[in-house]
Amino acid sequence: GAVVSQHPSRVICKSGTSVKIECRSLDFQATTMFWYRQFPKQSLMLMATSNEGSKATYEQGVEKDKFLINHASLTLSTLTVTSAHPEDSSFYICSARDQGDTQYFGPGTRLTVL
Amino acid sequence: EDQVTQSPEALRLQEGESSSLNCSYTVSGLRGLFWYRQDPGKGPEFLFTLYSAGEEKEKERLKATLTKKESFLHITAPKPEDSATYLCAVGDDKIIFGKGTRLHILP
Numbered sequence: 001g002a003v004v005s006q007h008p009s010r011v012i013c014k015s016g017t018s019v020k021i022e023c024r025s026l027d028f029q030a031t032t033m034f035w036y037r038q039f040p041k042q043s044l045m046l047m048a049t050s051n052e053g054s055k056a057t058y059e060q061g062v063e064k065d066k067f068l069i070n071h072a073s074l075t076l077s078t079l080t081v082t083s084a085h086p087e088d089s090s091f092y093i094c095s096a097r098d099q100g101d102t103q104y105f106g107p108g109t110r111l112t113v114l
Numbered sequence: 115e116d117q118v119t120q121s122p123e124a125l126r127l128q129e130g131e132s133s134s135l136n137c138s139y140t141v142s143g144l145r146g147l148f149w150y151r152q153d154p155g156k157g158p159e160f161l162f163t164l165y166s167a168g169e170e171k172e173k174e175r176l177k178a179t180l181t182k183k184e185s186f187l188h189i190t191a192p193k194p195e196d197s198a199t200y201l202c203a204v205g206d207d208k209i210i211f212g213k214g215t216r217l218h219i220l221p
Contacts, residue, residue, distance in 0.1 A: 002160070043213045046208060049208065101145050102146070102163050104160055105159070106157050107156055107157045
């Protein structure tokens with residue numbers, strides 16, 4: 001149980017385009033999902049907390065107009081990187097919290113902006 | 115300021131050589147302490163949640179313990195497939211991750 005999927009696993013795009021990443025909890029409902037960013041050999045940095053049916057809460061320094069988050073249902077959250085630039089290239093990982101306190105992570109999405 | 119510190123940063127062991135990884139923390143609100151395993155290019159895989167001092171949990175060759183200020187992840191007789199980065203995280207509504215310990219088990 002407690003499986004979280006992410007799609008796509010890898011995306012390469014041109015500078016200026018927008019990219020949408022989906023995060024799904026496959027076998028449980030998640031009222032809260034989280035989006036992280038991870039640079040090589042660094043730990044996970046929380047970008048935003050996504051609550052079903054309400055606006056996401058962004059961490060300090062994260063541009064909400066650039067990283068659009070939608071949590072449309074109890075099993076789906078999406079992250080859209082708008083007008084992506086090379087500095088947005090990174091490994092993006094989502095997690096979903098179950099009825100307890102544990103976060104289960106997706107496999108991650110490698111974004112490369114040319 | 116909330117902080118999670120893991121040590122050592124990297125650890126190389128011979129197959130079968132037992133050791134422990136440390137996670138020390140200072141946080142304002144502790145709902146739980148979490149251990150994850152992360153392989154290169156993948157998302158973290160959940161291992162354990164600990165809630166109170168004195169609690170212990172085991173899974174195969176791994177055992178996690180918790181005190182009021184730190185947690186240990188003990189690995190007994192490790193195998194090469196245990197090589198990974200082990201992440202500790204603590205928190206309340208949001209969790210804060212340590213930088214991880216990169217564990218390499220030599221055959």
